Amino acid sequence: MNAVSRLSAALLAVAALCAPAAASAEPLKAVVSFTVLADVVKNVGGAHVEVRSLVPPNGDPHEFEPAPDHARALKNADVAFVAGDGLEGWFERLAKAAGYKGRPVAVSAGVKTATMEEHGETVTDPHVWNSPSNVLVWVANIEKALAAADPENAAAFKANAARYSEELRALNAYGHSRFDAVPPEKRRVLTSHEAFGYLGREYGVTFLSPQGISTEAEPSAGGVAALIRQIRSEGVKVYFLENSNDPRLMRQIAEATGARPGGELYPEALSGPDGPASTYLAMMRHNIDQIADAVAAQSAAQAR
Incomplete structure (x- = not known):
């Protein structure tokens, strides 16, 4: 290799080191319906996921009224999460307004839900997160969805999910100790x-x-x-x-x-x-x- 070739190779190597990170290294953009779920997604996703909650802190997820900014966020999302079971009655309208073509991950899938009579109808109680045992199901569903959207970081999501699941089990044991x-x-x-x-x-x-x-x-x-x-x-x-x-x-x-x-x-x-x-x-x-x-x-x- 002559001097010119060696110089060219060196310049290419430097350029490679200084080049911006590949798009896959950027965190996933996750749009989440409300703050409780957003925090659980953050714990599973860690540094590899950028999480935005549509409903703000202290906001009511039943009566939320989306704004144009929420539609833009959803349209640009890599993955979206909802609790499901009828909690976010407004989400379908928002998805249509945003032109969102994906299907949100309903994290309560697999939870043993309860029903009740309300105004003569049998309805599902969507507030499953008020038992830590149910949030263990959320964690498994979130890990699976994030790993599918970003396979390169699947191991990190799995480790985060395992750590957070232990915290949930400890929380549940604490609750029983208080009420028992x-x-x-x-x-x-x-x-x-x-x-x-x-x-x-x-x-x-x-x-x-x-x-x-x-x-x-x-x-x-x-x-x-x-x-x-x-x-x-x-x-x-x-x-x-x-x-x-x-x-x-x-x-x-x-x-x-x-x-x-x-x-x-x-x-x-x-x-x-x-x-x-x-x-x-x-x-x-x-x-x-x-x-x-x-x-x-x-x-x-x-x-x-």
């Missing part, structure tokens, strides 16, 4: 709407609520009156407000029944970064502690 100490018949509280059915199923807590599964449904006067009678007859003494819902009805019911405030819960939206529920794990621990403290105090007061 309270007699089952004393684990009764009042909340704004029926978002905690899976937490109740996991830890043996009964939740009474004036609204149904969706915050869009307005409770009837007769339904509220029946609930007030039930609260009085069963001796429920504590109520909780929810970060993403209007508190006025709950306060009226509390005034009518003498129930005391137990604090604020986060059933379907994370708080801002400085709040007590900035991640899914923090949200669940906060909710568990608030409810467990309240029912334990209620039980102790009734025992005196």
Whole structure:
């Protein structure tokens, strides 16, 4: 090789080192319906996934109204995630407006869901994340979807999923340790709407609520009156407000029944970064502690 050839080879080598990273090295663009799910996707995706939540912190995923910016984000996404089971009734309209041709990953597929009667219809309760056991199913579905979209980083997604799954199992054990100490018949509280059915199923807590599964449904006067009678007859003494819902009805019911405030819960939206529920794990621990403290105090007061 002559001097000119050697120089050319050296310049090519330098150019290769200085060239921008290949497109495949860029993080996947994931658009996620709401903040709780977005945090779980972040934990599985790690540095290889750029996550955007459509619904903001403290936002209600039932009543969300997408804007043009959300349509642009979805159109440019490499992968989209929703909970499914009817939670995001607005997503189909957004996808059509965005011209999004992909199919969103419904992460609750495979979860053993619960149903209930609401306004004469049988509906599925979509709030599955309020049991950490169900989020283990989410994690498996998210890992599979990310690995399919970015096979080069499949090993990283698998490792992230394994680590996060252990954290979820530890969280679930913590929840049982808090509630198992309270007699089952004393684990009764009042909340704004029926978002905690899976937490109740996991830890043996009964939740009474004036609204149904969706915050869009307005409770009837007769339904509220029946609930007030039930609260009085069963001796429920504590109520909780929810970060993403209007508190006025709950306060009226509390005034009518003498129930005391137990604090604020986060059933379907994370708080801002400085709040007590900035991640899914923090949200669940906060909710568990608030409810467990309240029912334990209620039980102790009734025992005196």
